[in-house]
Amino acid sequence: MWRLQWWGARCAFVHQRILSSPASQLKEEMIKLMESVIAALIPSVNTEKKTETPEERFMRCLLAQANLEAALMYQFHENFLEARKKLSEATRISGLKIELTGAMGKKMRFQVSDFLLLFYHFGKL
Numbered sequence: 001m002w003r004l005q006w007w008g009a010r011c012a013f014v015h016q017r018i019l020s021s022p023a024s025q026l027k028e029e030m031i032k033l034m035e036s037v038i039a040a041l042i043p044s045v046n047t048e049k050k051t052e053t054p055e056e057r058f059m060r061c062l063l064a065q066a067n068l069e070a071a072l073m074y075q076f077h078e079n080f081l082e083a084r085k086k087l088s089e090a091t092r093i094s095g096l097k098i099e100l101t102g103a104m105g106k107k108m109r110f111q112v113s114d115f116l117l118l119f120y121h122f123g124k125l
Helices: 002-018 024-044 054-076 080-094
Strands: 096-105 115-124
Touching: 002 024, 002 054, 024 054, 054 080, 080 096
Parallel strands: none
Antiparallel strands: 096 115
């Protein structure tokens, strides 16, 4: 059942993105569907186990992906706090470490002034 809900949330998100102005009903529906997908996947994942079967690893990856997609949906609707929570949850589940740093600089030699440049560093915990 969670697979249908996940695809329903994805379809609602694509529909929302092509509209000229966001629809609150679509937003509520896609968030509700994604939260139910995440809730359905959580019992099948144990992040404290040291060894896992291929099926358990697959389910853990699906849960991380669902959290990433939910973060994108929240970010699209400018709910940055929830997006950050979902991104943190996805990194915790996947075992990745993401660092964001910034520096002032020029991307091209023709630029006159410095701009903020963001750098992501990905690693394994």
